[in-house]
Amino acid sequence: MQFFVTCPKGFEDLLLEEMQSLGAEDCRQTIAGVACDGELDFAYKAVLNSRLANRVLWSVKKALVETADDLYAAAKAVEWKSICRPDASFAVDFSGSNRAINNTQFGALRVKDAVVDYWREAGFERPNVDKQSPDVRINVRLNRGEVTIALDFAGGSLHQRGYRQEQGAAPLKENLAAAILLRMGWPAVAANGGSLIDPMCGSGTFLTEAALMALDVPPGVYREHWAFGHLSVHQPALWERQYSVAKGQLAKAADTALPPIFGFDMHPPVLRAANNNIQRAGLQGKVIVGHNTLAQLRCDNGWPAGIIVTNPPYGERLGEVEALKGTYLQMAQVAKEYFAGWTLGVFTGNPELAQHMRMRASKKNKLFNGAIACELQQFKILAASEATLRKGEATEERPINLSLTDGAQMVANRLRKNVKALKPWLKKTGNECYRVYDADMPEYSAAIDIYAGEVHLQEYAAPKTIKPAAAKARFNEIHAAVCQVFEKAPDEIATKTRERNKGEKQYEKFALADNPDIKVMEGHAAFWVNLHKYIDTGLFLDHRPLRLKIASEVLGKSFLNLFCYTATASVHAALGGAKKTVSVDMSKTYLAWAKRNFDLNHIGEENHLLVQSDVSKYLAGCREGFDVIMLDPPSFSNSKRMDDVLDIQRDHVALIKRCMDVLLPTGTLYFSNNLRTFKLDADELVRFNIEDITAQSIDVDFSRNTKIHQCFAITHKR
Structure with a gap:
């Protein structure tokens, strides 16, 4: 069987690893998902065990489509009798467009008509269309002239585990929370007995997902409705074996100890919601939430160092953004003063607010919270004896040179000017690979490119009339300016000297180190x-x-x-x-x-x-x-x-x-x-x-x- 497993943009690589671990074959990572092959047994494992997937889509038909009639013909050509029961209600989710089909409702209608006509001509009664809770959900995607018709194997988004029935104003989806925890290395931290704290926990999604991950509880075990029961390929005995294994893991978790997992919030209603969600997940007594303001957060001596992870408000209006600047700064100050040795993870849809923390992120990951482009910024909290990051002092781990020569300062000023000028274009186009500097100042002859947040610095080889010492000094000034403007440690920047390569030399490796793609x-x-x-x-x-x-x-x-x-x-x-x-x-x-x-x-x-x-x-x-x-x-x-x-x-x-x-x-x-x-x-x-x-x-x-x-x-x- 061919599947396309979807997820929000930004953690497709994690989903690829997860699908491979569940037995998928021929996995291909693509935008917002992973295409793979697998037996029916894999599909059951995926819907039960995936922490990252939105949907597991079983692809049943692909065809080239130019007109609405082509779309109708493709949908009607599917052997629906061999796929699902004739009395199953259905709904069609349609995405994409071309010149002839420029409305998703129209595309869904043509597919619906084709399915209905198929069953009628096969001698069956007209099936019911149920847009709210169908037995079978048909997913149709039209992209660049090709339509893919698939069935949603679970029947609904897998981020809806079933335990979270109460939530706050801006909840984080469960699979996004799981991806953030994986990006922060929580499984390894938990295995070593490390703690987890969410100081603005809301309805407790980070806390619950962290506990399920540490206990190896399959997240799908709480769900009650599965669409595959209405599909002809369903094998109840095979499913029961998989489900029994999951239930066994849930039962085992009741007697398994967890490292400290704590959540705090200053709003009693959301704390009640968090407690109720934790109880529904069977985690009462293992995950603790309490009333606390951010300023009151302290590290108990009994909590082993671990991670602090939170999804603070982003702010939508100017007044809110101004007020939140103090919140972000306070979060950084509390972490630096009381949580030395921990890692702080801040997931935000407003990265500019994170700048008010006055800390340098050791890692940044781009993720999407719905349609909102967000960043996960991670900060390693060092002891005061190592560095006072608030003052920008250097550490062995992240040497930071904040003092620039006059020449380096000129380069830094030009870089900031270029970055500012490119912002509207980047926002409009979404380009993540682009040039920010190309020998704009001839005496500082280099090209500086950004690749998905990473910096690539190429020095143009200096003429023979320039003394090597002078050329090296100029390049060092460029390098220092890049470190400051893009907040990178020196070894985080890819540096090269650009000169004419001849013959085989253009194919030779430039660096011998193991630098991943x-x-x-x-x-x-x-x-x-x-x-x-x-x-x-x-x-x-x-x-x-x-x-x-x-x-x-x-x-x-x-x-x-x-x-x-x-x-x-x-x-x-x-x-x-x-x-x-x-x-x-x-x-x-x-x-x-x-x-x-x-x-x-x-x-x-x-x-x-x-x-x-x-x-x-x-x-x-x-x-x-x-x-x-x-x-x-x-x-x-x-x-x-x-x-x-x-x-x-x-x-x-x-x-x-x-x-x-x-x-x-x-x-x-x-x-x-x-x-x-x-x-x-x-x-x-x-x-x-x-x-x-x-x-x-x-x-x-x-x-x-x-x-x-x-x-x-x-x-x-x-």
């Missing part, structure tokens, strides 16, 4: 990048607009990506609905990287090919046509894998002409290169239409340096 998002695509191993990270940021343009133009078309690097443009094309992509590069390293990008986005290789070849040789032997071609060659290459040296100024005419030979009559070739002195030989290409689209291909973050690349759209004359 990080996952970043660009539009709908996810990519692996590595800020340390190679001179390039795996994602050329300046070509973002061209990749997104290609993604919007390739629905139902074929795409050829030459000098593909890690095939990021091909990923966008595949997700944009391209019927076929071919990605060509000489490097095994980059093609292996491209394969991992394909896997990350659940892109199969049947229609999306990776070809290791010299581009010139590939084009010479190519006998098929393509609708869209991307040609992004290096400026110069003398790799041993090539029969000849590539000089893009000298060779671009021949390359373009051969590309146009395989470009279909109505197609477009996008030719780009990064040679600053490049001149297009238009006289040799007069039989083609050539449009210089460089200006449109430069995004806001590269507007300070528009010579980063040149880009042309080339088509056949008709």
Whole structure:
């Protein structure tokens, strides 16, 4: 069986590990979920044991859809008799759109009509539609021309465990609370006897989830309604075995001791709700809540050091935000004064409020609370003898240099100015990988990029006329400014010197240390990048607009990506609905990287090919046509894998002409290169239409340096 297990954005990697631990096979992490295969036994385990999932969706049909009639036909083609009972009531949840289906209610209606007509034509009575509490919930998602029809295996969101029937004004979903606890390493802390405190506990979600996690109680054991009982695949005996195991774990928990877990709040009504929820979970006497203000919070001598985790108010109106600044500061002051050796975790939808804590976060994780983009900021509380973090003093763990030279201060000022200028654009686009500085001040010649919160600093190699000592001093000033502006320790910044690499050197590892890849998002695509191993990270940021343009133009078309690097443009094309992509590069390293990008986005290789070849040789032997071609060659290459040296100024005419030979009559070739002195030989290409689209291909973050690349759209004359 094929499944898609959903979760809020921000902890898909945790969900992937959890699904693998429950026996899922062929797991593929994607946006807001994990696609996987598994037997029926896995599905039962998932709905009972997952602490992180929202829904376990059983995929029963995928089809290409252009019109509403296509959608109707796809839904009616499902063999509903082999899936569910004819007397089961149902409801349709629909998401997505295309040109013909631009309303989710309309899409749901067409699917509903198809299901009803299927049962009628099969000789059964019309099934009931129950939008509130259906026996079977059909989940339909339309994305980039493909519809996926699935059944919600549990019948409702798994974050609704069943124990929390009372809550405060702004409750945290149970699976989000579990993800935060996992990010903070609570299972290991609990195993070592460490404590947990929530000083603003509300209805007790952190406390209850922490206790269930420490006791290994399956969170689904409290639920009473399961939709799979109405499905034809349901095997009661197999389910009872799984459920009995879960009940046994719950019974065992009653006699198992817990480390100290305490919650405090200053509002009696929510404390009563917390106590009632804790009792329904069978945790009375194990989890303690009490009335206390934040200022009164103290560490009892009997509490082993552990974690403080809380979800303080975010503030929606200006007056509220101003009042909350003092709350955040007070939380930091209490933690530093009375909880040395603990870790403080603050989950907030207003990271700017966290700045008033006057502490440096050791870790930051982006998560979503519904539609609200939030951050989990973790702070290690050091003893006063180690550091007074309130005053910003250095520690061995986080050396902080707050005094900058005049030159470093100028760089820091420019960085702050650039960050401020980019904020509206970043908020509008959601880009998490972007450039904040590109030799804006020529004497400080470096490029500074942000990748999902991590900093990548590339120094441009100084001319030979600059003394090495002077160049090193300038770079040290850049580095110090970056540390201060982005609140990073020196070893948290990826630093490189950018110089011309020749031949095989461009594929060699830049750093030997074991630096893991990080996952970043660009539009709908996810990519692996590595800020340390190679001179390039795996994602050329300046070509973002061209990749997104290609993604919007390739629905139902074929795409050829030459000098593909890690095939990021091909990923966008595949997700944009391209019927076929071919990605060509000489490097095994980059093609292996491209394969991992394909896997990350659940892109199969049947229609999306990776070809290791010299581009010139590939084009010479190519006998098929393509609708869209991307040609992004290096400026110069003398790799041993090539029969000849590539000089893009000298060779671009021949390359373009051969590309146009395989470009279909109505197609477009996008030719780009990064040679600053490049001149297009238009006289040799007069039989083609050539449009210089460089200006449109430069995004806001590269507007300070528009010579980063040149880009042309080339088509056949008709």
